[in-house]
Amino acid sequence: MNTRSDLVRAAIWAAELVGDEIERASRGISEKTFAKGSYVCHRGDRLDYWTGVVTGLVKISAISRDGKAMTFAGVGPGGWFGEGSVLKDEPRKYDLVAIRDTRLAMLNKATFFWLYENSAAFNRFLVRQLNERLGQFIATTEYDRILDPKARVARNLSWFFNPVLYPDMRDHIEITQDELALLAGVSRQVVNRSLRALEEEGLLRVEHGRINVFGVERLANYGA
DNA sequence: TCATTAAATTGTT
DNA sequence: AACAATTTAATGA
Structure with missing residues (x-):
């Protein structure tokens, strides 16, 4: 009972909820842990929970x-x-993989819909989140042909640190250059050279399987 | 815990 | 795309 209210209190969207709503959320939430490399959900599976990352990192792929x-x-x-x-009562369209040991907070569907129907604060959060995602999506199509490869790598990297979508993200991410290449739509060589160049410019530090970021803002606006 | 080996990731051509 | 170099993870004594 204590852990559940702790989970809710830690959730960013719960900050503005009022008494009754917090109580409901606490009862509908649970926690589950996933070992590094394990699947949270395969594409095509049903997962009737709205899911939050408490610690760790989940890859949507x-x-x-x-x-x-x-x-x-x-x-x-x-x-x-x-x-x-x-919301759409659909199977998942993507694989969800925990790429580090991960703790997830899971809000069951009934509670999600109750909050959706009854809480203005909850809806404000959803709109803000969807809007942020849309903005990111539009940005991809916009700069797809405008920016040079290095800038694309820089900006794709900065997304992992979007403060609206991932407020508790630290200053580093564990991702391979291979994966980043797929994400940015460039070759691995380009990613490798871009990262080294960006490292030279003092924006980040490359380690193996991991990238430390110093200037998220500068990465997000790189090439502008 | 340490040494050996396999696998993954990076760096270069 | 292929190769070599490097780092991590796994294994077993």
Whole structure:
């Protein structure tokens, strides 16, 4: 009972909820842990929970026809996802993989819908989140042909640190250059060279399987 | 816990 | 795309 209210209190969207709403949310939430490399959910599965990352990192990806993993997003601490599938009552369209040991907070569907119907604060959060995602999506199509490869790598990297979507994200992410290449739509070589260049410019530090970011803002606006 | 080996990731051509 | 170099993870004594 204590952990449940702790989970709610830690959730960013719960900050503005009023008494009754907090109580409901606490009863509908649970926690689950996933080991590094394990699947939270396979594409096509049903997962009737709205899911938040407490600690760790979850990769949202799909497998292309030639068997390569395509990463769409990494959800860091404080990030919530899956409202689309819950709202539409659809199977998941992507694989969800914990790429580190991860603790997830899961809000059941009934509670999600109750908040959706009854809480203005909850809806404000949903709109803000969807709007942020839309903005990011539009940005991809916009700069797809405008920016040079290095800038694309920089901006794609900055998304993992979006303060609205992932408020508790730290200053580093564990992702391979291979995955980042898939995400940015460039070759791995380009990612490698871009990262080294960005490192030279003091924006980040490359380690293996991991990237430390110093200037998220500068990355987000890189090439502008 | 340490040494050996396998696997994954990076760096270069 | 292929290769070599490097780092991590796994294994077993």
